[in-house]
Amino acid sequence: MSRPEFLLDGVAVPFDEGQMILEAGRAAGRYIPHLCWHPDFPPHGSCKLCVVKVAGRHVSACATPARAGAEVESDTPEINAERRMLLQLLFVEGNHFCPACEKSGQCQLQAMAYDLEMTTPRFRHFYPDRPVDASHPEVLLDFNRCIYCELCVRASREQDGKSVFALTGRGIHKHLAVNAESGRLADTDFSADDKAAHICPVGVILKKRVGFAVPIGERTYDRAPLHTVAMPKSEDDA
Amino acid sequence: MSRQRQEGCPVSAPPKLRIATVSLAGCFGCHMSLLDIDEHVFDLLQRVELDRSPLTDLKHCGPCDIGLVEGGVCNSENVHVLREFRAQCKTLVALGACAINGGLPAQRNHLDVGRCLSAVFQSRPGMDTAEVPDDPELPLPLDKVHPIHEVVRVDYFLPGCPPSGEAIWQFLSDLLAGRTPRVAYPILHFD
Numbered sequence: 001m002s003r004p005e006f007l008l009d010g011v012a013v014p015f016d017e018g019q020m021i022l023e024a025g026r027a028a029g030r031y032i033p034h035l036c037w038h039p040d041f042p043p044h045g046s047c048k049l050c051v052v053k054v055a056g057r058h059v060s061a062c063a064t065p066a067r068a069g070a071e072v073e074s075d076t077p078e079i080n081a082e083r084r085m086l087l088q089l090l091f092v093e094g095n096h097f098c099p100a101c102e103k104s105g106q107c108q109l110q111a112m113a114y115d116l117e118m119t120t121p122r123f124r125h126f127y128p129d130r131p132v133d134a135s136h137p138e139v140l141l142d143f144n145r146c147i148y149c150e151l152c153v154r155a156s157r158e159q160d161g162k163s164v165f166a167l168t169g170r171g172i173h174k175h176l177a178v179n180a181e182s183g184r185l186a187d188t189d190f191s192a193d194d195k196a197a198h199i200c201p202v203g204v205i206l207k208k209r210v211g212f213a214v215p216i217g218e219r220t221y222d223r224a225p226l227h228t229v230a231m232p233k234s235e236d237d238a
Numbered sequence: 239m240s241r242q243r244q245e246g247c248p249v250s251a252p253p254k255l256r257i258a259t260v261s262l263a264g265c266f267g268c269h270m271s272l273l274d275i276d277e278h279v280f281d282l283l284q285r286v287e288l289d290r291s292p293l294t295d296l297k298h299c300g301p302c303d304i305g306l307v308e309g310g311v312c313n314s315e316n317v318h319v320l321r322e323f324r325a326q327c328k329t330l331v332a333l334g335a336c337a338i339n340g341g342l343p344a345q346r347n348h349l350d351v352g353r354c355l356s357a358v359f360q361s362r363p364g365m366d367t368a369e370v371p372d373d374p375e376l377p378l379p380l381d382k383v384h385p386i387h388e389v390v391r392v393d394y395f396l397p398g399c400p401p402s403g404e405a406i407w408q409f410l411s412d413l414l415a416g417r418t419p420r421v422a423y424p425i426l427h428f429d
Binding site: 091092095096097098099100101104105110113114115117119120121122124125127129216225 | 339342395428
């Protein structure tokens with residue numbers, strides 16, 4: 001009857017056999033930071049924000065199965081410092097000029113930085129130069145904000161059945177591309193109703209003509225921090 | 239400052255700290271936000287003396303306890319001023335988004351600076367005979383806009399575009415009291 005348990009920051013968390021640390025933690029109401037993980041998809045393991053320490057090793061909580069009796073450290077100065085550095089790397093890799101970004105206040109990357117008290121990107125900026133794709137009548141793409149979580153790629157392939165997006169290139173030259181001969185979004189069957197149009201955690205995929213519609217103070221992460229918003233809604237709320 | 243020198247310091251009063259402020263490739267919005275501390279300006283002036291600042295008439299930065307730097311680095315004069323601030327200020331603070339990551343002015347980084355100048359000064363309608371200003375008195379723009387931490391070491395970063403008056407006051411209060419300032423929710427904003 002009793003389920004196996006592991007310790008997450010000293011608190012017993014029950015889990016089902018085969019369940020990952022991140023999922024078991026969520027089910028028990030314990031938040032572990034994540035950007036590329038999404039409940040509708042298998043683990044991706046690219047953002048590394050869900051890093052936790054198990055038996056002296058740093059592992060991705062989204063892809064590491066829970067084990068009975070394991071001692072997992074997540075919300076510690078050491079692990080949070082590593083997460084902050086990963087965030088800083090993401091910030092200097094792109095052009096994250098929040099003051100002019102339509103996603104500001106609704107952006108998971110930004111909200112994560114607030115949660116982890118990141119005050120500076122610290123490293124040298126790359127300032128990438130990737131042209132905006134405004135060809136589609138309903139949706140705009142700003143590739144300079146992409147964090148390569150592949151959620152749009154996965155959503156378009158697995159849920160919309162369209163395979164509109166792909167990651168291409170290697171190393172620092174990796175970037176998001178549109179799967180059309182012309183490379184333009186307008187030349188795909190992409191629609192603003194697609195799952196892929198709504199899944200971007202940052203400000204890459206934006207609906208046209210609705211920018212800055214939510215007043216400051218009422219945006220998602222103005223109202224509540226990411227570690228609250230990212231948790232599953234309890235049945236009382238539904 | 240001169241008032242204090244005339245009247246002398248009360249024996250019990252702690253010595254005032256010196257603060258310098260500057261706007262490099264900034265919009266002066268962070269300075270406006272500094273003034274948004276409203277009546278706390280009087281509290282602040284009880285505890286600090288202003289050195290070089292857009293609010294004073296001093297031309298160069300003398301030895302200071304705290305330097306507040308608004309704006310990124312976009313031209314050669316910015317580099318000289320920033321280095322002077324670093325040399326003179328014990329604690330240097332990057333104030334606002336521009337000083338921290340270049341800010342919106344850094345959106346010119348994907349453009350060629352020469353073409354930017356000719357687009358504005360030469361090829362605009364109605365400016366047919368104009369040329370790009372070339373007097374040596376004018377500082378040359380750098381090819382890219384940089385955050386200040388790419389030029390000098392920075393001790394603290396206070397994000398925001400601009401940081402709110404509340405955030406600046408909380409930050410300065412901590413610094414003046416000798417506490418390590420903590421920039422956390424709800425004063426931590428990038429926009």
